[in-house]
Amino acid sequence: MTGRQGWIGVIALLLSVTSPLKAREIWTDGVPDAYFKHFVEFYKADPSAMGRWATGLTRISTEQLDYTLKALDTTQFTYLYPMEIKGYDLPRHNGIPTEELSLMAVRAGKLIPVPYQIDEFDKTGLIWIEGENDSKAEGDPRIFDDFDELVFMFRDGGWDRFDPAQHTLAEGQMLEEIRLDSPRNKPRYLYLVRNNSERSRADYVQVDLDEGWIQTTLMRMEFEPKDFTQIQSMAPRLGPHKDENVFDNIYVNISTGILNQNLRVDLDTRKNIKATPLAVKDGAVRASMLVKARVWYAYLPTFFSQKFQVDFYEQSVTIPSRFAIGSMKVLKFFLMFLREPRIHFAIDFQNLDGARLTFDSVYDNKQYGIVDGTMSDFETRMNATRLPGDWLHLDSNQGWEMFFSNHMPVVPNGLFDAFLDGVTMNMFYEDDANSTTKYEHDPGATPRLGFQSEGIPDTVIDLMGAIPKLDFQNMDSLGEAIVALAAAEQDGAFEKYDEVVNKKLAELKADGRIGTVDALADAFIADLDRMNFSGIPRDTFNQIVHQAIVDTTPAVDQIHHGKVLARMITLASDQGIDIRRLRYATMDNTLWFPAWVGEGGASDFQWQVSHAPTATPLGPVAVPASKPAHPPEAAPAATAPAATSPSGSSATAP
Incomplete structure (x- = not known):
């Protein structure tokens, strides 16, 4: 052990003793200083450095990782944060063929291409x-328009702004300057350009769907190609635990009556619930996998199937659960058949001895459950908690962490939660090396984590039956549905729906939970x-909804949904907004995989999630006329700088 490694070990011990918030495994090996310094300078100049130097960084130390993030002026969160700009936020450039667009930034004094994609x-x-x-x-899939997404990483923006006197756009046209703002980092700048042939490497x-694997710079996941629920392994690609699988299984079981509670069936991911990957849009920044979930019974496919997507980034996974017009039909159809369902969802981990786990609802004293094979009083409390709150945090004790951002629209003890009467639910947590299940590959709950519920929300069932009967099949957006539903108010279409909601609101008012409009x-x-x-910015839409409720509701238990919707249309129109632009909603539940949540702990990481960086288009940038773009077949090949390997030999990045 070198002197530096010894000091790192002492610091790690002091941190773990004096501050449980900051406990993390310290990687002490490190790569040679000369190699590391060369890498950092290259990384500051070119976002492709991490991927191209990854094989030489497998033994990187914690100290070196932290230094890298500071050198890039990012926090643990903003380093891994992907950003999107919708086409309607760049209206002047709608109509341009997507293949003609790219992103550039000024890095280390040069205008260079940065990773991006348009979906x-x-x-x-x-x-x-x-x-x-x-x-x-x-x-048009070939054209950049309203609802396309321009995707990139916050960290890839440049600190310096483009200056025609100092920087050169070798070819093409600069269309737009975009500023990236973060509460804890300096502003960054990106440039949307047209007809420039340079691309980041x-x-x-x-993703390879045929072989069943997903790989990023920092992790690798393997799964059964025909069923994504059968994840076979997940392992880091850096650090002393490189290639060590921490994943055992994911399990879903639904036990339910069909039409009556006595005729029960059991459906689970071993036999009945399949999620088949259909295709993937694999870009430089994210890979979006299109998956078809289907329920099978007696080895035959049933009527119930639903497509969804999973977005994979370098250090995060998002399942953007959609609420669109078709969602109401699917939900109503599904609930119509179920009677007294019981749902059990669990993720079984392995090789996580010493890991720490907690979630928002039980974090009042900043406590963690420790994976040690026994259930502590705190872990028992976790197991009995109804909802996790806004987040869940797992520190692997191996130099990487998992942070779940919960975007299900049910705040504990909030308004929507009150409508879930008839359902019992709780978090599920088990830390017992001797506990075995039929669905796991390796025995033992080390740990096992998930949730379970029983019953159907009676009020929601009543509401589903009271939804005004309109031809939603021919509507493309939530906005169109709002217009049609507002018009239906004149025919008394909401009478039953209002009655169900106001009955529940009267209970909340009587309990003192909601006292004013x-x-x-x-x-x-x-x-x-x-x-x-x-389709409509979040803050704008929230303000419209809030004002519409206040303007049309005389008392807490006298809401009239048709009037609220009609008022929303008027308020939007007053701001020059066509409510029909509102397309759909997503619940972007996200798993983040930071090296560390940072000195502020899990609650501070959540603060950063809720105060994420923003992108602001600033308009065009005047630049001298450039050379015409090369035809694609004549584009000059990018030359990779030589990288020195840890052994000291010269190695060209792949």
Whole structure:
């Protein structure tokens, strides 16, 4: 052990003794200083460095990792944060062929290409992959338009702004300057350019559906190619625990009556619930996998199937659960058949001895459960907690962590939660090396984590039956549904629906939980704000909804939904917004995989999640006329700088 490694070990011991918040495994090996310094300078100049030097960094130390993030002026969160800009936020550039667009930044004094991608979606919000979607594309897949997404990483922006006197755009046209702002980092700048043939060599995530694997710069996951629920392994690619699998199994069981509670069936991911990967849009920044979930029974496919997508980034995974017009039909159809369902969901981990786990609802004293094979009093409390709150945190004790951001629109003890009467639910946590199940590959709960529920929300069932009967099948967006539903108010279409809701609101008023109309609107927005609505900016939409409730509701238990919707249309129109632009909503539940949540602990990481970086288009940049772009076949090949390997030999990045 070198002197430096010894000091790191002492520091790690002191941190673990004096501050449980900061406990983390310290990687002490490190790569040679000369190699590391060369890497950092290259990384500051070119975002592709990490991927191209990854094999030489497998023994990187914690000290070196932290130094890298400081050198890039990022926090643990902003380093891994991906960003998107919708086409409607760049209206002047709508109509341009997507293949003509790219992103650049000034890094180390040079204007260079940075990783990006432009994704198309269908009208329900699913990633558009030719030949795989049930709905039409939102626009022309070849053209940059309203609901396309321009995707990039916050960290890849440059600190310096483009200056024609200092920087050169070798070819093409500079269209737009974009500023990236973060509460804890200096502003960064990106440039949208047209007809420039340069492209970054960075590729943060790769997927092979035929072989069943997903790999990023920092992790690798393997799964059964025909069923994504059968994840076989997940392992880091850096550090002393490189290639050590921490994943055992994911398990879902639904036990339910069909039409009556006595005729029961058991459905689970071993036999009945399959999630088949159909296709993937694999870009430089994210890979969006289109998956078809289907329930099988007696070895035959049933009527119930649903497509969804999973977005993989370098250090995060997002499942953007959609709420579109078709969602109401699917939910109503599904609930119509179920009687007294019991749901059990669990993720079984392994090789996580010494890991720490907690979640928002039980974090009042900043306590953690420790994976040690026995259930402590705190872990028993975790197991009995109804909802996790806004987040869940797992510190692997191996130099990487997992942080779950919960975007289900149910705030504990909030408005929507009150409508879940008839359902019992609780978190599920087990830390017992001797506990075995039929579905695991390796015996023992080390740990096992998930949730379980029983019953169906009676009020929600009543509401589903009271939804005004309109032809939603021919509506492409939530906005169109709002217009149609507002018009239906004149025919008394909401009478039964209002009655069901107001009965529940009267109970909440009597219990003292909601005393004023303003409080009612606030409670509604608190739940709604966990969702991401496409087509109208979040703050604008929230303000419209809040004001519409206040303007049309005389008392807490006298809400008239048709009037609220009609008022929303008027308020939007007053701001020059066509409410029909509201396409769909997503619940962007995300698993982040930071090296560490940082000195502020899990609650501070959540603060950063909720105060994420923003992108602001600043307009065009005047630059001298450049050379015409090379035809694609004549584009000059990018030359990779030589990288020195840890052994000291010269190695060209792949």
